[in-house]
Amino acid sequence: MALLWLGPALLVLLWLGSCGLRRRRRRAPRTLLAAGPAWPDDVRALLVTAHPDDEAMFFSPTLLSLGRLQAQVWLLCGSSGNYYNQGEIRKKELEESCAVLGIPPSNVAVIDHRALPDNPAVEWDKQLLSTFVLKHIETNNINLVVTFDAGGVSGHANHISLYVALRHLHLEGKLPEGCQVLILESVNLLRKYISMLDVPISCLLSRDVLFILTKEESEQAKRAMRCHRSQLLWFRHIYLVFSRYMVINSLRLL
Template sequence: MEAVAFLCVAAAALGWGFLRVWDSWECVKSQEPAGVPGDGSRTLLVIAHPDDEAMFFAPTVLGLARLRHRLSLLCFSAGNYYNQGEIRKKELLQSCDVLGIPPSSIMIIDNRDFPDDPAVQWDAERVASALLRHIEVNSINLVVTFDAGGVSGHSNHVALYHAVRTLHSEGKLPKGCSVLTLQSVNVLRKYLSLLDLPFSLLQTPDVLFVLTSEEVARAKSIFWRIHTLPWRPPDSPAGGKERQGQLGHRECTVSEL
């Protein structure tokens, strides 16, 4: 037990030291990653449920906000799996306020076509149709969503990927509209937090966001508020440690579709 405690302390000290060094690099605050549209880009985050934006995409959103993107969000359900959809919609607005997405740029689709249920397979064509309309009406330059693994494996997350993939492969996306998908990683890497950074760097992803300490504090403030909500059962199928580990990351890897 003493050896385990020592390793934990050593890992924490190493992570803290790396954080201090990284935060001193001006490039972290000003660098524009290759493959990401520049200043003023109209970027759409596409999620399945309220809290996806905080649990999985906070590093990406904060990184894009640092690059002065004009962020908007499209959520395909109200998150009504536990009959608390109205509460969760309000919490989504609060979360987006911290992330820098204004209420006027948030759309929540709340209908029977897209129920919050991991046992229900959303119709990919309907998802794609609704998404394409939103992209065209709002002149979106960049779409950010889940990859084929859905990060947590939730079927609703995966459905969003397949819809975007269909639009991309069939050439239906407007000219100049790019797509980035959040890379799913195994459970071990989710828990490594900052220590996972070397692995991400070695994989040479299309885009890698690494947050400053101030941005990490903002992301975690959203996470802890959501993670301790009274409506979330402790045995929630998509909750618990897996989500906590994911937000513990200081870096977020997204790949070009």
């Protein structure tokens, strides 16, 4: 019997996703209302990433959905991605990618501090990183911050450091009043690489916010990722096809 309603139910869930946002009412963020006309006019969102290409590889559904909902978006990147001495190239690629995702160059900033190196084995200094992030929040009157969760999606130490810094600001009460933090949920390896097949699972398990891209938007996300030409090794082409993070972002409130 379950199979009789599974197909129609999936179509409904996909339709909800194409509208851009699905939330459970019990824990709905105060700054985020329902998709469509009820979406507030004054959302000023800051995406905090660790490396150029994080924004396209992991957060495209969030960025494109916020853009569709007419939020103003800024991006703060912790490093230039200079692990293989390609930092200057990668910063230019970041601007190109952000342009595809709807973020103007004036809203894109890279910290690139020597104490915050691009290195999967290095945990960034919580206090230093928090200072940079908080200054950016206050300067741009940010009321919504988006970053990685404690798993960092890929387990990268730099990704996890962003979560630690935002959690520190949150717990210490240093964020401006009304500024909320959404963290991108890390999923297991199987879910990570089943693309749109993860939609029903995400719809059932997501607690706060779920962004799902339309087919056209998913192509836009791929175009953004292709701007990072220096990083397009063979396995990233596979990632573009199979990763659920290219089409789905489930986030929860910190």
